[in-house]
Amino acid sequence: MFMKTQLKKTAPTIMLTALAGLTINPVFADFRMEEIVITAQKRDSSVSDTPIAITAISADQMRELGIASQQDVANFTPSMQYQEAAGGSEENRIYLRGIGRETNSLGTEPGVGVYVNGFYSNEAGALTGSSDRIDRVEILRGPQGTLFGRNTTGGAINVVSKKPGQEIENVARVNVGSYSHEKWELTSSGPITDNVGYLVHYTQNDRDSFFDNVSGPDQIGISSDYTEVMFDIDFSDRINWNIRYATSSFEDESLELGLLKGYDYHNGVDALSRYGPQVMNAEAFSPLAIQPAENDPFDISSEYRGKVAADDTTDIQSTLTIDLDAFSIRIMNSDYDLDWYGEKDFDGTAGPVTRFEKIGQTEQNNQHEIQFVSNGEGDLDWIVGLFYFSIENVQPYTLSESSNPYLINNVQGPIVGTPAPRFNPEGIFYFQQGELDATSQAIYTQFDWRATDRLTLSAGLRYSEDEKEAYEEQDILFDSVLDFCDESLFSGLVAGGDPYADIPGCLREGYFVSEGDDEFEETWYAFNWRLNATYDITDDSMVYATVSTGSKPGGFRLGGLQNDPSTPENEAVIDNEELTAYELGYKGFLGEDFSFSSAIYYYDYSDIQVELDIIDPVSGLSQLKLTNASETEVYGFEIESSWNLTDKLSLLGNYSYMKSEYKDDFFAFDLKTDTERNVKGNELNRTPNDKFSLSSYYVQPFDSGDIVFTLSYSYISDQYTSIYNDSIEQIDSYEVVNTRLSWQPASGGYEISIYGRNLTDELSYANRYSVSGQRDGVRASGRPIDPETYGMEVAVFF
Template identity: 25%
Template sequence: MIAKTQALRLLAAATALTAFAAPQAGLAQQEAAAAASADADTGEIVVTARRREESLIDVPISVTAISGDSLARTGAVDITSLQDKTPNMTLQIARGSNSTLIAFIRGIGQQDPVWGFEPGVGLYVDDVYIARPQGAVLDIFDIDRVEVLRGPQGTLYGRNTIGGAIKYVTRRLGHEFEGKFRASYGSYNQRDFIGSVTVPLGEMVSVGGALAYYKRDGYGKNRFTGAEHYNKDVLAGRLSAEFTPNDQLSIRIAGDYTRDNSNPRHGYRLLPNGAAADFLPLGDVYDTRAGVGDDNKVTTKGVSGTIEYALNDTLTLKSITAYRKGKTDTVIDFDGTPGPVLDIPSFYKDHQLTQEFQALLETDMVQGVFGLYYLNGSASGAFDTVIGNAGLTTLTSGDVDTKSYAAFADVSVKLSERFSVSLGGRYTSDKREGTVYRADYLGLRSPLFGRPTAVPFRVRTDYTNSRTDKKFTPRISASFKPNEDVNLYASWSRGYKSGGFDPRGDAIFTPGTVNGYKPETVTAYEAGMKGAFLDRTLFVNVAGFYSRYRDQQVTTQFVSGTTVVSSVDNVGKSRIYGWELEARAVPDRNFQVQASIGYTDAKFQQFLTLDPVTLTIKDFADQRVFQNTPKYTANVSATLGHDVDGIGRFTFTPALSFRSGYSLFEVPNPVLDQKAYQLVDASIVWTSEDKRFSISGHGRNLFDRKYRVGGYNFPGALTGNSIIGFYGPPRTFTITGEVRF
């Protein structure tokens, strides 16, 4: 009830601000196309949610679109900032990680980053699917916009967009010389340097690149090793070339590279380690006394080629070819103490090749896209589970190879001036081959992690198996426009996430692990309204949704004997319903308001899994909850601008975001779960009259709220009562200067 009251108060504040802004209507019409302008996000927004450019109002999908300039103006460093601006979404850096992404939309997602598991929210960079969460915490540079598509997007975006999709769209080069350089300094000795340039080589070819370096001391320290903790050391870059010999043909080649040498993140102990209470970390929640070490390196890189050819005014052909690979070497201290109570040294590797062909149809009455898709990928890795109290180590290693084929189509037909329907479908065939090896060793560490003479005394899992899953995922929607600026829509769709093999599967404890787990599916219903009012100075989007979720893939880990075992179950069924409201008032360029509120009610109706006490399958539906799914999310921000002759333009943007309490795992834990909290940010920006220079100041989490974004839960004496938490950033201040040329 408290969380609901807080959310409603925030909505009331947003409504009051919007009401104050609305009567000042009249000046936004001339800026209707300036969605990503340097001054403000005003007027109508164009998105590519259905693989073609459309007004946001016309798209019968719940979409939040935020320009790169808007994110930069508010001091956003990476895409996790979208969580504070998007209803019913959780987007965070994964537990024990610096650059691994976890994403949940409307209760559906996946927080387990081990190889072979795939996310439930798809991430796309320039229409290239990013299959692995490692290295997916993308920094905000050289970016045009981000689109967040809520609800299953399997028809157009594939099998693992069962919860939704995030589209990260980089800037196109164009054919004019331009560049910019941005430097920032802030709290914890933050030093960021970002530069980009576009160089035209004649009238048909342009080349460009962007380079970003992020360096920051830690929010805390490892009180055992002395190393920085929660620090940042990231180098990222992109290169691209565009060739446009005529109005019909466009070719773009792009490459990117990211190297993250930030120290590993270890947790903060929430309970003492039995009698060893002095093992609790000193200082605040960003400190640790982890003894596993401070070595961590994550690299990701990729190259893509996009070719578009317009056969005529009606039909355009498009090809997207991409290759990506990544590697992670890290250590995770599950217990947060100097000793090897529960330590996990590990590495991950992955690579993927994707090819997509599209045919885009555009007439006065019919618009659509038809396509073929192919993915060939592999994810592998290994880790030791070092349990010092037992003097034992369990090595887990293996790989999962995936080949995916799909054909899809989505067609919208305008039946009249006001009424249109959209029909779509995707047929997907996934073949997955999994190899899992798991063995016990006496002593600490296995041959893969520093003890070459170690010999296993027991093999727990050793198999190679394959499975093929096939699924058709349709989508139907209808739109009615009572006038040009209002769209009423309803949709029905199905989403699908492929089955697979548990990389941690323990064949001694759960012999059925060798058969893998089944796909999960969702059937979603949505109805909503999108509209522009008051001479297009007030934009409102409202949506209600209901989903039936089946065969949800849930990972359960617990201590069995002298090791930690894992099982992945298709636990049964659940239902999810809720609503979202987004409002944006743009009466003029000097005053704007944006606000949103989301509500999600998710409940398990059946949760069948192994009872570790009785070793029988039991329905735990009345004891389980959805993880990372707050019931309420809300945000409100306002931008006030003022021009000073001869000096330039000043803007001030305060922002407030709210999340009600949520559980970090399906099993509620009052020690670990996060209570409701609010975050307050503020930014002030000066831009010169010629828009070449700017200076901005950003304060984030101004009231220094401490809030958990992840955790581990391994209670008991053998594992050192290891209940630990990971936290979002503290209060920070940053000043940034930028020059454009």
């Protein structure tokens, strides 16, 4: 379906040829892939000893394998998918084994929980950061509803920061590359006294846009800065306090998705009442004959430089650990503040009709947790915890046509009721706002009993309550010419090139179609449990079997006014998602050089929260509605391996197969066909059947230092972005190849690297992809993944 570069077919050849070349010329050095220590079960353990399907990526691996974005993390991780509409974590959505989120609207929740040092976060941007301040990223697949709890139906991702070391370590790192990329990092870490350690980090990151604007100035690219300060204090041998303060800001480009199929010229009307807002169609007045993305996915036409930005986001984390004889007490507190906003050219072309989208989000949340963790002695390990999370969030959203004098001046309405002329200086034709106050409380426990020298039995339980209080409001306006005038007259407007010309004999003014507000207060309850049996076949291998449950709290899609007051039920409120998971796994070492893990799983998934198109009975507009779908199932298997092929060459490889299906009847209105359709038998969104990645790490030693060469390859098969599973809604399979070559001198004083990412310049719309309705020509829109880039990095250690 999508245009592919000619180099695409050569990606497997590049990878296999490089690996073959390395294997033919072995030179020996002492290199082993590291065994990463994780905290997936709230206590230290190795990946190979933890009976969970886990991908753990160390900071060094992220740097050397070219894992620099959330999309890279997803490509490297079995059964993981990611999408983002633009920079600045706009519409960031993570999927694990087909479970994620379908909307970022206020009042909804993700299906994969992101945690930073054990603290819950709403932002996927936490997955990536400097390798000098991040120790590792742990991706736990499968429901983690007992120990992690909040929104971990599909799994949990824990980002772990580095802690101060025993010696002073300073690192200055400079990265320059394609598209005027400049990244400056400075990190200092070490002891202040025998009992106090520190870590200070600063990053400044700037890059020009990948996109060329054929109608005006290019987009702003990305610009961000990040500062982190950490203190680690030992008050005694038994009491430790770790406190972390981070602040960041960014101003990144924000782009409407590129149209992949021409302009729409239907009489100058943008989306008649059944299909969207009734305002002038900007595309019909475009000075360009061809939509630029048709020829080049990185070309746009815009008169406005949109952006997404956040000012002075702050994150404070405090963890106090008290070690007693029988157990430890861990007291965790955090405070997070975010002020985020975005604005973009909504019509996707330059011309006399100028429409803008503006969205904002003001968020403040607090987390408090206390854990009691046994000391690991004896045959019984246990953990008990109390959890509290609160959040206040406001999210306004507007669409405006600032050049339309009829929307700006003397707006009438509402249509039904007393006319009330009002001033609308921004030319807003759609406005919604949601306000949310929510709290989540939970108590949880897990017991691990070593029944024999080789058999361990585990049981976990979590009870949680999620309470949400919400307010929403919505206004919809029309340009009255679209209702009161003959549509045949619009062709004259288009021919004359003036969308706001007077039409003799036709009343033209702005008016309100509908306006209203609503408020809700609901509480959702959940019991989640986990049963596990782990058997050590040998000292280096084990098998495990797990049955577990997970849930995602219900909520509302605030701003849509979806409750029908004429019915006894509240259509705006949705139920919990519920999941029961069955998993069998194996982890083991074959000698000292080969590690292997695998998992097979089956999910019974009910009340999945999906976003559907509906027709508003008052305005006749197409709007989005959040609802619970019918029963679904997901099953598959995963393989991860690490092989020290020689003393110089190591390989990392993983493969995942996934299959999903709506099992029962579920009817939804499809704007593409203008009919209601049954999606029974279709796949869930973002569930590619096959994923494969292979990475090589090669070291060539010299007396003066080492040359390190890494090469990684990822393949992701076809996936759908809509529950209707039509071919036009399919993202084709794609491949990504990254490489890095480094010189590491024996003195250890510096490191020089050159790198290339997406070497075959692969084109895919995995970042974001959607299809419009029938009246709009059933057109695809998308945002491609990053193109081919190159760069150099210099690090100085002192």
